[in-house]
Amino acid sequence: MPGGNQWTAVPPDVSCTRCGRDFVLGVPGETWTDRLFSQLRVWPFRCQVCNARFRSRQAQPSHERGLGRRQYLRLPIQLPVLIQFRDGSTSTARVKDLSIGGCEIVGTHTLERGSTFTIRLSGLLYYSGQIDAEVVVVHTARPQTAGLKFIRLSALRQEEFGRALYIAWKIGKNS
Numbered sequence: 001m002p003g004g005n006q007w008t009a010v011p012p013d014v015s016c017t018r019c020g021r022d023f024v025l026g027v028p029g030e031t032w033t034d035r036l037f038s039q040l041r042v043w044p045f046r047c048q049v050c051n052a053r054f055r056s057r058q059a060q061p062s063h064e065r066g067l068g069r070r071q072y073l074r075l076p077i078q079l080p081v082l083i084q085f086r087d088g089s090t091s092t093a094r095v096k097d098l099s100i101g102g103c104e105i106v107g108t109h110t111l112e113r114g115s116t117f118t119i120r121l122s123g124l125l126y127y128s129g130q131i132d133a134e135v136v137v138v139h140t141a142r143p144q145t146a147g148l149k150f151i152r153l154s155a156l157r158q159e160e161f162g163r164a165l166y167i168a169w170k171i172g173k174n175s
């Protein structure tokens with residue numbers, strides 16, 4: 001995350017109102033109500049575990065350089081990924097960074113923006129299964145690098161996946 005710091009961007013005194021975890025990120029206001037609440041010093045946050053969006057008066061979100069309008073923190077991680085294209089063909093790549101909202105992969109194929117396919121992730125620490133997710137390519141920075149957004153991930157898988165990312169974040173934060 002060039003210029004940004006994923007550890008200090010997480011406020012120390014804010015927890016998710018849904019799951020109670022402290023892995024949250026201050027996010028940009030999206031609506032007129034967000035702007036109104038910000039005048040009252042009530043800020044929007046997104047939980048990086050359960051994906052809940054909520055407001056809190058406890059702390060003003062950090063405006064770390066490089067996080068921009070991101071809704072999710074990306075954790076640097078190296079994992080193998082299997083890509084299954086719509087025509088049934090497959091390819092392999094490596095995950096460069098990962099969040100509950102998507103990932104960035106590096107592989108041998110050039111992927112077109114807007115294309116959709118399925119990926120299978122495995123080997124995530126403290127996650128017993130595989131993650132099968134339908135994704136869409138949202139950006140291609142270089143010929144073999146692509147930013148992917150998860151578009152289909154079951155609620156159960158998303159919750160398990162969020163917990164695994166939370167553990168990875170805690171380990172990284174404390175090391």
